[in-house]
Amino acid sequence: MSDAPAAKNDGPFEEQRQIYGLLSQETRHLILQFILGHPEHLPSLDELAHMMPKNKAAIRDQLEVLSDNDIIVCYRYPPNEDARDLPSQFYGLTERGVEILYEYNYLRGLPVARALYENTRLSEKAQRHRDAPRPQLPAQVIDALTIGEDNDTNFDRLERYIREQKGNTRSVDDQVTVAKAFYNAGIDPEEEGIKQAELLDSFDVDIEYQRRTVLNHLVDAGVLARTAPSGPDVFAISERLDEIVNGQVTEEAKANLDALIAHIDDELQVTALAEDAAERDGPPARTSEPSVAVADGAGRTIRSILAAEFGIKPEQVVDFLQSGDPVDRLNTAVEAIESSEEVTKSENYGQIVFVRPAYRYRLTDQAMKLV
Known part of the structure; x- marks a missing residue:
């Protein structure tokens, strides 16, 4: 099949237009990129499928398009045909394909394509295919794809x-x-x-x-x-959602505060303070909302940690969280909780992080x- 036929004799501009369409289609572009980045410039179909977010059928269709237009060819390696778990068909550039990629500046991206490939974690199968014996490319193709030290005399x-x-x-x-x-x-x-x-x-x-x-x-x-x-100049990211929340920052901060307050209310509490509790020296708290309690009988609660952080009484924590700037209240509270070794933050809330795009x-x- 071919949805990008070879250019007819309609002049150089029409030929350029057709070649550009041939190379720029997403799947074909990725195939060429990973052929360039492959250590031997001869990946198997399974290697391409591992590297690309496409199914094998879609990749196979576009390999056929590139082959029909003499950009790539299927190089066969008969010794692997009887070997279990080894590919015998590999896809690489033709001499015409190299000439076209050179003309359209694809070959200048060889170092980046190689680096991207080398920094990709391979599955066991993809690694086995990468290391499999394969045929040798034509000398002209090998020379064109060799990254040399003198390729840039200009x-x-x-x-x-x-x-x-x-x-x-x-x-x-x-x-x-x-x-x-x-x-x-x-x-x-x-x-x-x-x-x-x-x-x-x-x-x-x-x-x-x-x-x-x-x-x-x-x-x-x-x-x-x-x-x-x-x-945007700045992205607001909710740790709870792991999503950008630009335009919804206040609402998301309040939702996180509600979850934090629910966590405070869910804490198991007792009426007696531990002997070493920091609140012993401060004003007495209402026994219905003690600041120290856990199931094992020792330790501080989130309520007591936030009371110390904000310099308020434990029974004032919830009202304090619901007042003022919700983002500032939330981020300060979450940071205090995460800094403590005595309590564990719930996954139901987190900070609102502001990041400038690189x-x-x-x-x-x-x-x-x-x-």
Whole structure:
């Protein structure tokens, strides 16, 4: 089957349009990405199924589309046909496929694709398939997919620029290393960019100075662009729901406080204070709401811990939680509970955490003009 037929002789623009459609479909794009990232560039169907959130039938259909268009081919390895639990069919690029991926800049993403594959935990079956004997790719394909040290001779001009701009900084060598990694990986102005935390995971680089320091210098030099993702400047995340609750922060905080108060009410209480209770020296509490109690006869309650945290009487805790800013009350209370070794927080409530989305980095137009 083929839902992306080979381009007809309708001119270069129509051919480009059809090839772009062929490569950009989600499943086919993932197949090509994992072929590039595979150590031998020859994954089996089961390996692809392990790496992709698609079923085998969907993957097989798109493998056929790519094969019909001479982008990939099924490479067979007859010695494995009689071997139990070993694949005998593998999928790899054709010489034409390599030429097309080169023309459309897919090969510049080889280092990132390789790093993503290597940092993925494989199942026992996927690992067995990865290590299985397989046929050899054509020499031209192997050469094109080999990540060499001299694949980026055009980078020299950009390196000279970085050293001219930042030669007085101690981290200039690291700046060159990181900029080169961005260039080799194809993280150009058209790409979304990568987060600071992904830098060492995505690139096989060894730097001496802090990532933030190196990236800041490259941004200052105009080599990298630092962009904020679209959407809110801050995300409010409910620990209870493990979801973003922007626009519902107050309501979610009150729901958490209700669950916290229910937990306080559910505590097993006794009427006698322990000899070493902190409240012995303070004003006497009503015996209907003592601050010390547990089933084993010792320890402090959540009520007493929060009373000490807020500097109020134990019987005032519930009213205090229901007053003021609900987010502030909730987060302070949960932090106090989690800091105590004498009580255990319920899973029915948690803090409201505010997180700023991470910046992403990519090469600038100015940097690309130098390479």
